[in-house]
Every structure is written in C-alpha cells, then in structure tokens.
Amino acid sequence: AGRPHFQSTPWTNGIPQVSSHTQRQQPPALSLPISSARIHGPAMRQPREVASFSYDKFRNLHFDDSSLSYFYLLQDDVSASGGIDLSAGYNVFKKRDDTIDEHLDGMLLSLVSLEKNTGKKTTGDIITWRGIVTKLLCLPYSKNDGFELNAVWFDGQLFIEEDLPYKLATQRPSDQRSELMSYWGYKFEQIATIPKQWNECSRQEIESRGQKSVSNVAQYCSVVKTGLGDVRLVIAGEVDCVWDYKPDPKDNVDNDPKLFDNPLDHYVELKTNRVIQSDRDASTFENKLFKVWAQSFLLGVPKAIIGFRTEQGYLQTLEEFETQKIPGIVKKSKYSNPYTTWDGVDALAFLAACLQWLKTTIPRADENVVWKIRYLPRSDYLTASKTAQQSFLHPEFVKWRSE
Ligand code: 0WD
Ligand code: CA
Numbered sequence: 001a002g003r004p005h006f007q008s009t010p011w012t013n014g015i016p017q018v019s020s021h022t023q024r025q026q027p028p029a030l031s032l033p034i035s036s037a038r039i040h041g042p043a044m045r046q047p048r049e050v051a052s053f054s055y056d057k058f059r060n061l062h063f064d065d066s067s068l069s070y071f072y073l074l075q076d077d078v079s080a081s082g083g084i085d086l087s088a089g090y091n092v093f094k095k096r097d098d099t100i101d102e103h104l105d106g107m108l109l110s111l112v113s114l115e116k117n118t119g120k121k122t123t124g125d126i127i128t129w130r131g132i133v134t135k136l137l138c139l140p141y142s143k144n145d146g147f148e149l150n151a152v153w154f155d156g157q158l159f160i161e162e163d164l165p166y167k168l169a170t171q172r173p174s175d176q177r178s179e180l181m182s183y184w185g186y187k188f189e190q191i192a193t194i195p196k197q198w199n200e201c202s203r204q205e206i207e208s209r210g211q212k213s214v215s216n217v218a219q220y221c222s223v224v225k226t227g228l229g230d231v232r233l234v235i236a237g238e239v240d241c242v243w244d245y246k247p248d249p250k251d252n253v254d255n256d257p258k259l260f261d262n263p264l265d266h267y268v269e270l271k272t273n274r275v276i277q278s279d280r281d282a283s284t285f286e287n288k289l290f291k292v293w294a295q296s297f298l299l300g301v302p303k304a305i306i307g308f309r310t311e312q313g314y315l316q317t318l319e320e321f322e323t324q325k326i327p328g329i330v331k332k333s334k335y336s337n338p339y340t341t342w343d344g345v346d347a348l349a350f351l352a353a354c355l356q357w358l359k360t361t362i363p364r365a366d367e368n369v370v371w372k373i374r375y376l377p378r379s380d381y382l383t384a385s386k387t388a389q390q391s392f393l394h395p396e397f398v399k400w401r402s403e
Pocket of ligand 2: 240269270271
C-alpha cells in the first residue's frame with residue numbers, strides 16, 4: 001500500500017505539438033522531440049566549483065583533493081625510443097568493478113560534508129553526474145546509443161542517475177581489443193601525471209611513475225554549480241589532472257572577482273586517439289573532439305591534452321586543445337560534412353530544452369517517486385514515465401536533508 005504505481009499521464013509538456021491530422025505517428029505521452037522545439041539563446045552559466053572529493057585506491061571516499069594528479073609529460077620523453085608502449089602492464093591492470101552501482105553516492109556524501117562544514121545548503125534544480133549531462137548534450141548527434149535514467153524529486157531538487165542494470169544489459173559485449181584500448185587511456189593517464197606538484201616530487205617518484213601497475217579505482221572529482229536558461233545545475237565529474245596547481249581556497253578569500261584564481265581554470269582532460277593518417281581518421285577524431293568539448297565545457301575544464309598513439313598502442317605525440325576553440329576548429333575543418341557534423345550552439349539549445357523539459361515535466365509534487373527517462377536507439381523522442389522503484393538517494397544524504 002502507498003507504493004507508487006505506473007500511470008500513463010494524458011497531459012503534455014508545453015512543447016508545441018503537431019496537429020493530429022498531420023501527425024503520422026503519435027508520440028508517447030510526456031515526450032521531448034529530439035529534433036525540434038529548441039530554445040535558442042540561453043548561455044551556459046560560468047561553472048563554479050563548490051566542492052571536490054577523492055576515491056582512493058581502495059575506492060574509499062575522502063572529502064579532499066588527495067587523488068588529484070598533476071600533469072607531467074614532455075614531448076621529448078614521448079618521442080624517445082619510437083614511442084611509449086601503452087600496453088605495458090596490461091596483465092596487471094587493477095580495474096574497478098563497474099557492475100557495482102554507486103548511484104550518486106560520492107557526490108551526495110560530499111555535499112553532506114560540505115554542508116556540515118559551511119552550514120550552508122547547496123541547491124540546484126537538477127543534481128547529477130556530468131557524464132549524464134554530456135549524454136544529453138550530445139544526443140542530437142549520437143542517436144545510435146540508447147539509455148535509461150532514473151530521476152527523483154527530493155527536497156525541492158531533481159536528482160538524476162543512469163540506470164546501471166539497463167546499461168549493463170544493453171552494452172556491447174566488450175572484446176579483447178576494446179578492453180586493451182581502454183587500458184591505453186588509463187596507462188596514458190598514469191604516465192602523463194604525477195601525484196604532487198613536480199617540485200614536491202622526488203626524482204625517483206617522477207621517473208618511476210610508469211612502473212607501477214595501472215588502476216582506475218582512484219579518482220578525483222569536482223562538484224560545480226552551473227546553469228543553462230533557468231535551470232540551475234549541480235554536477236560532479238572526474239577531473240584527470242591539473243596543469244600546474246590547484247589554488248588553495250584560503251588564497252581566494254578576497255571577493256574581488258579580478259583577483260579570483262578559479263580552480264576550474266587549472267583542470268585538464270586527458271584522452272588518447274589514434275594518429276591521424278587519413279581523411280577518415282581525421283573525421284573520426286573530430287567526432288570524438290565533439291564529446292571532449294561537451295564533457296569539458298560542462299565542468300568548465302579549459303584544456304584537453306590528446307595523446308596520439310599508433311594502431312599498436314605506442315604513444316607518439318601530444319597535442320593540446322583549448323576547449324572553447326574546439327567548436328570553431330571543427331566548423332572550419334575540410335572534413336566537416338554539413339549534413340552530419342555537430343554544432344555546439346545547436347547542441348546547447350537542445351540541452352536547454354531538455355533540462356527545462358525535465359524540470360517541468362516530472363511532477364515536483366511527487367517527491368520520492370522514481371521516474372524513468374528513456375531514449376531508445378535511433379528514436380526521435382526522449383520519454384518520461386513513472387515507476388514503482390525505490391529512491392536511489394543515499395540514506396545519509398536523505399537523513400541530513402530531512403533534518
Ligand atoms: O554508469 C555509471 N556507473 C556511471 C558512473 C555513470 C556516470 C558516472 N559514474 C561515476 C564514475 O565512476 C565516477 O565516479 O561518476 C564519476 C565520474 O563521473 P563523470 O565525470 O560524470 O563521468 P564521465 O564524464 O562519463 O567520464 C569521465 C571519466 C572517464 O574518462 P574518459 O576520458 O573516458 O571520459 O570518468 C571515468 C572514465 O575514466 N569513468 C568511469 N570509470 C570507471 N567506471 C566510469 C565507470 N563506470 N564512468 C566514467
Ligand atoms: Ca580522460
């Protein structure tokens with residue numbers, strides 16, 4: 001008794017509907033068309049870091065920057081001896097078990113810690129992982145991949161997570177080659193970073209950084225407040241490293257915005273890609289750059305460093321990309337096909353419509369009711385429906401916010 005049950009709801013969502021006699025296919029109730037009704041204009045608010053947290057090598061959470069890494073890799077080291085072998089140590093890779101569902105736990109517990117320390121509540125309309133917002137931002141250009149999200153209103157805010165069982169059940173079985181390629185990415189992160197600023201590292205620590213086994217268990221995440229249109233967002237995402245240093249909040253007590261040393265300005269995203277040898281490689285790379293842009297832009301990460309590697313996984317060169325220049329680079333590219341290439345402004349217009357739709361469509365009054373947001377591969381709609389699922393919010397967060 002009292003458990004929410006599935007209910008199809010007849011009302012629409014303010015998105016202009018095609019009149020019924022011209023409509024060939026009836027869209028499901030509570031749906032957002034991917035290809036129309038975009039709100040053009042709203043700019044993304046400048047993201048501001050409100051907290052950061054770390055998972056250590058045992059996946060324990062710490063509300064500090066202990067897992068933050070520092071960029072350290074010279075082109076000369078990369079070029080020496082025909083390139084660095086990114087497959088080294090693959091047999092001893094310590095891979096995180098990604099069938100364990102962590103929901104939004106890390107970010108929610110970091111908010112509890114922050115709020116206990118400051119006595120101030122961090123609020124937004126939508127609270128979620130950055131990776132989920134990246135998916136929505138890229139959706140108009142990546143319609144082949146389906147996903148399911150769970151969304152729940154609690155304490156006046158909409159929390160959204162990815163449905164892990166759906167993801168595990170639908171992901172392509174990964175073959176040996178793609179496992180190895182994803183290892184190359186983590187190996188690159190290992191050899192391109194050191195655990196402290198270089199002047200605080202011993203020569204030994206710097207020189208032996210590529211000799212330890214690679215693990216993807218430890219992570220450093222930043223929690224930012226941002227917004228688009230009238231939707232305020234709190235998003236958390238993994239940051240690979242800083243370029244130079246992370247400003248100490250104590251050095252930022254002055255409220256003069258001109259003197260503010262923004263931590264986000266120091267962050268770097270790392271990626272690997274195949275060396276570009278053909279027009280086809282170039283256009284594949286540009287599609288990947290779109291996702292790099294989307295991912296970095298959302299968190300306010302200004303720089304991406306791409307390690308180009310051979311077909312066999314030997315790192316050859318490094319290249320830096322300024323996040324804000326990526327849309328322009330691709331627009332000007334001779335590989336761009338005007339019918340298929342992406343457009344950052346258009347993607348943001350879709351995201352604005354999407355976030356607005358989520359905020360207004362899922363009934364605010366239904367606190368603790370879990371809604372399912374679905375996108376079926378190659379379909380034209382994002383849909384929302386009520387479920388009977390239990391809320392996925394961490395009990396400690398729920399208790400803290402209920403006090
Ligand atoms: O479905 C899941 N289990 C999800 C887990 C979905 C979204 C996020 N997460 C978790 C991650 O494990 C991590 O703790 O959220 C945190 C970071 O989230 P994010 O920054 O929102 O994730 P995203 O932007 O999708 O990916 C950033 C990086 C990836 O690097 P690349 O360069 O490939 O974009 O986070 C890592 C990955 O290195 N990452 C993960 N690592 C292990 N397991 C996972 C995962 N499931 N998802 C992302
Ligand atoms: Ca990365």
